[in-house]
Amino acid sequence: KSGRELGTFCFQDTGVGKSSIVCRFVQDHFDHNISPTIGASFLTKTVPCGHELHKFLIWDTAGQERFHSLAPMYYRGSAAAVIVYDITKLDSFQTLKKWVKELKEHGPEDIVVAIAGNKNDLGDIREVPMKEAKEFAESIAAIFIETSARNAVNVEELFQKISKQIPPLENPEVDSNDSFKLTRQPAPSARRCC
Amino acid sequence: MAAEDLPSEFDVVILGTGLTESVAAAAFSRVGQRVLHVDRRSYYAGNWASFTFSGLLTWIQQHHEEPLPEEAQDWSSLLEEGEELIHLSHSDCASIRNLQVFCFTSEEDEEEEAPNTTEEETGGAAEDSECADSTEEETKETGEEEEEVREEEEVREEEQTTPSAALRQSEPTKKKISYAQLLKEGRRFNIDLVSKLMYSRGSLVDLLIKSNVSRYAEFKNVTRILTYRDRQVEQVPCSRADVFASRQLSVVEKRKLMRFLTSCVEETEEQRAYNGRPYLEFLRDRQLGDNLQHFLLHSIAMVTEDTPTEEGLASTRHFLRCLGRYGNTPFLFPVYGLGEIPQCFCRMCAVFGGIYCLRHSVDGVVVDRDSNRCKAVIDSRGQRITCSHFVVEEGYVAADRKRVATPTRFLSRAVLITDGSILPSDSDQQVSMVTVPPIAAGCPAVKMVELCSSTMTCMPGTYLVHLTCQSVGSAYEDLSPVVTRMFRTPESHDQETCPSVLWCLYFNMTDGSGLEAEGHNLPSNVYVCSGPDGDLGHELAIRQAESIFQKILPEEDFCPPAPNPEDIIYDGDNTSSSAGGEEEKEENDGVAEEEKQEEEKEMLEEEKEMLEEEKEMLEEEKEMLEEEKEVLEEQNLQTEE
Numbered sequence: 001k002s003g004r005e006l007g008t009f010c011f012q013d014t015g016v017g018k019s020s021i022v023c024r025f026v027q028d029h030f031d032h033n034i035s036p037t038i039g040a041s042f043l044t045k046t047v048p049c050g051h052e053l054h055k056f057l058i059w060d061t062a063g064q065e066r067f068h069s070l071a072p073m074y075y076r077g078s079a080a081a082v083i084v085y086d087i088t089k090l091d092s093f094q095t096l097k098k099w100v101k102e103l104k105e106h107g108p109e110d111i112v113v114a115i116a117g118n119k120n121d122l123g124d125i126r127e128v129p130m131k132e133a134k135e136f137a138e139s140i141a142a143i144f145i146e147t148s149a150r151n152a153v154n155v156e157e158l159f160q161k162i163s164k165q166i167p168p169l170e171n172p173e174v175d176s177n178d179s180f181k182l183t184r185q186p187a188p189s190a191r192r193c194c
Numbered sequence: 195m196a197a198e199d200l201p202s203e204f205d206v207v208i209l210g211t212g213l214t215e216s217v218a219a220a221a222f223s224r225v226g227q228r229v230l231h232v233d234r235r236s237y238y239a240g241n242w243a244s245f246t247f248s249g250l251l252t253w254i255q256q257h258h259e260e261p262l263p264e265e266a267q268d269w270s271s272l273l274e275e276g277e278e279l280i281h282l283s284h285s286d287c288a289s290i291r292n293l294q295v296f297c298f299t300s301e302e303d304e305e306e307e308a309p310n311t312t313e314e315e316t317g318g319a320a321e322d323s324e325c326a327d328s329t330e331e332e333t334k335e336t337g338e339e340e341e342e343v344r345e346e347e348e349v350r351e352e353e354q355t356t357p358s359a360a361l362r363q364s365e366p367t368k369k370k371i372s373y374a375q376l377l378k379e380g381r382r383f384n385i386d387l388v389s390k391l392m393y394s395r396g397s398l399v400d401l402l403i404k405s406n407v408s409r410y411a412e413f414k415n416v417t418r419i420l421t422y423r424d425r426q427v428e429q430v431p432c433s434r435a436d437v438f439a440s441r442q443l444s445v446v447e448k449r450k451l452m453r454f455l456t457s458c459v460e461e462t463e464e465q466r467a468y469n470g471r472p473y474l475e476f477l478r479d480r481q482l483g484d485n486l487q488h489f490l491l492h493s494i495a496m497v498t499e500d501t502p503t504e505e506g507l508a509s510t511r512h513f514l515r516c517l518g519r520y521g522n523t524p525f526l527f528p529v530y531g532l533g534e535i536p537q538c539f540c541r542m543c544a545v546f547g548g549i550y551c552l553r554h555s556v557d558g559v560v561v562d563r564d565s566n567r568c569k570a571v572i573d574s575r576g577q578r579i580t581c582s583h584f585v586v587e588e589g590y591v592a593a594d595r596k597r598v599a600t601p602t603r604f605l606s607r608a609v610l611i612t613d614g615s616i617l618p619s620d621s622d623q624q625v626s627m628v629t630v631p632p633i634a635a636g637c638p639a640v641k642m643v644e645l646c647s648s649t650m651t652c653m654p655g656t657y658l659v660h661l662t663c664q665s666v667g668s669a670y671e672d673l674s675p676v677v678t679r680m681f682r683t684p685e686s687h688d689q690e691t692c693p694s695v696l697w698c699l700y701f702n703m704t705d706g707s708g709l710e711a712e713g714h715n716l717p718s719n720v721y722v723c724s725g726p727d728g729d730l731g732h733e734l735a736i737r738q739a740e741s742i743f744q745k746i747l748p749e750e751d752f753c754p755p756a757p758n759p760e761d762i763i764y765d766g767d768n769t770s771s772s773a774g775g776e777e778e779k780e781e782n783d784g785v786a787e788e789e790k791q792e793e794e795k796e797m798l799e800e801e802k803e804m805l806e807e808e809k810e811m812l813e814e815e816k817e818m819l820e821e822e823k824e825v826l827e828e829q830n831l832q833t834e835e
Contacts, residue, residue, distance in 0.1 A: 066198070066549070066550075067198070067200075067549070067550060067551040067552075067554070068552070069550040069551055069552040069553075071238050071537040071540055071541060072237075072238070072537070073410065073411075073530070073534050073537040073538065073541065074541075076529075076530055076534075076650075109381070178414065178415075178648075179412040179413060179414045179529045179648075180412060180413060180414075180520075181408060181409065181411075181412055181413070182399060182402055182403050182408040182413060182526075183403070183408070184403060
């Protein structure tokens, strides 16, 4: 199987459970006290998909979205975006629409968008009807799923759904790209320049 | 989203998201300072930003608009006894001037169907074109540039009609990309306001690696160094491999160049004798010949004819030191453009708790009269925010606080979108640094960078060309003569082989290196970051950020490495996800060990590769020596005869 890295980012207002979804997916545990800024810049998780291994690189937006100031660099080369809202807060669903707009304007054209209604375990105080959210998702051709990071409901499924929608590798323009990262051990300088 | 109020107390408030401010923000946040980082604009990086095509058009528009009269709000109710307010400026129009835009391609797609290098992109749009006139070169102007230029343009446009039609016929397979297509594919552009490159051993690259901020970006090698000489673009051989492969250099020149470059590395008594005298003189006395002298002066040292020898040698050494670290030239370029770099540092700042707020400014600085120190700032919404230090981009400092009212130095910039490379080669994906010596006495030397689409800064089928020089006149006056000579525009003559300019922009920007020296009349805990300078590298910005950091926190490390996120362990029960600043080494011994082994393996492999390369080079050298021997023998024979 060939491995393939998929840049993914996950965003929404603070407190809707974005970080807990990521945590549940990556570590399979739910942390009740996740601090808003976890000091990490991304987490990774590998999901097998057909003949490929999809390695999700999940960017943490580090709270930059809090005052609507997310840097466009987060979108670079991203294959998927997960927008999380809280089914018990109507406001969070309204801001989700703003993020979708932002994404359409600044994100890559072929980005796979997934909408996750989190806190599905708190159905009794639901404010966002599932039907409404689903219809909205369909209108923008996004994946829709309700999740519960607390009870591990649909978190794995969310990422599997994304995995299935990622088009197979056939973009030579991007993938034959010989760009590279700078690393701590640069090539030893023993090479005489001239 | 923005309904939330900002916290009202910080250690450092930073206004402006340019490179210097962003590096400072990351450095402060990284060592635990509470940082608020704001920018009046709706985008990151200020004058260091990159824009999509439509983003750039908006930026142009904004700089054409009359700045709103600055009405200082009355915040006196927020001041306490013994305090006064220093107002900050709201408009940044002062740093950008003389904007001129020209569009030399047709507005809509043309009807003729021709095989095309960018078929994929043109396919859809071609169908809905109607009004295009395939014979007439349309000179469409986007902006509100000065009236006189517009008139000139229109006259030329008419003159141009016939020859341009002829040109098109001679080249039936290539269809020009229309303005409509540039707009449609506008998101593929990332057009930098500043044109710089990263020296592979410069302070920016070192800092990116040291701090681990490098993980947020990817880079490409600048693949070749070109120079413009005798109306021709030539490749400059600079690495050992280039020198061997070069076809322009004679065997004797190759030897001379190698000898010279080897001798440069160490400072010698012979070199010191030239201190204070022009580098050109030093080069002349080495009897290198015109070819090599040009390469060494303009493309390797990148200095002018009157630069002193010690300076010329220092830049030559810097160039040589940077060779071979990543590629065959000393330079790197960030994928998606230079505007990514400030964003990367902002991201590091945010990861360590820095708070970000765009479209948000600081109206004034609250100063304690007795101590003459900044106690707080008043933000654009009238919130008083306490801070111990305030870092601000030069552009926000009001004129009455500057020791010199108008900036003394400007940079001239031009941005071109062209349809071909200035020096076509086997690969159409070259990233080129081009040095253009003064085309006439009194003209500035121009630095030019040509970017291909795989740098993710322009749409496939186009090239993005940046020109920069120290201003003598306006950007148009300084740079259009170079553009006209090296590219095909309605103004150029018989340059059928040159790439065509589809669209171009000229503007002047304040030169930050001029501002640095001037100084400001501000409290001692307010630190000013000058904007971008004209140098090719990023030394000034990094040096400034580091010096501000050290003034405030002399004991702290500047940008220590951030822990690897994959090493941060989330422990279910006792929430040790506080990985904030600490590197959680103990828990990761196993991982670290494995990584270490992997690293070692990689290094060994690299070394092996290098040795192989070296072997190849030695073989080449051997061949060359043999060639040389033959030449010498021939010469001997001739003299004998």
